[in-house]
Amino acid sequence: MSKASSSPEIPVRRIDRILAFMALGLTVLSIVCFFAVILARPAGVTDFSAGLWPTVVLLPLVALPIAFLLIVALLVINFVRRSRANKGS
Template identity: 45%
Template sequence: MSKPTPSAGDLPVRRVDRVLAFMSLGLLLLSILSFLAIMIGTASGFDFTTGIGPLVGVVTYIAPILAFALMLTVLIMTFVRRARANRAR
């Protein structure tokens, strides 16, 4: 068995990491909601060619890509910060 690492050696979570993670989660939720809106709207006969319909369609395609990019940014920033902290020890 490996020894548990002490929590005092862990790096604190920075505000920018937390903001990017919550933005990613928010974009994913927005994408799911817009997908459900398209499904419900199509079943009820809503016309998605006018009004807010095209925006809902674009959000469904763009939001997951942006959410993935934000989460990847958080992961890269965390790995770089931990590598620098381990190198300094």
């Protein structure tokens, strides 16, 4: 049996949800684009410089670092809020 936590529950704010869903969305989109590029080679797509392919190729290079930064920002916000809540109690 563990002891019940004496600290009050910290509510989830709107910015937390926004950052979490943005990071998740960018990560999923990047992974889908990554696999699309991997599967396009054997399917016979040889011209990645035309149409939507340049965006599909470059999206993982941009979106994954942005998703990582969003996760770091979310962690920093949560650590700061928890430390302020612990100092107040």
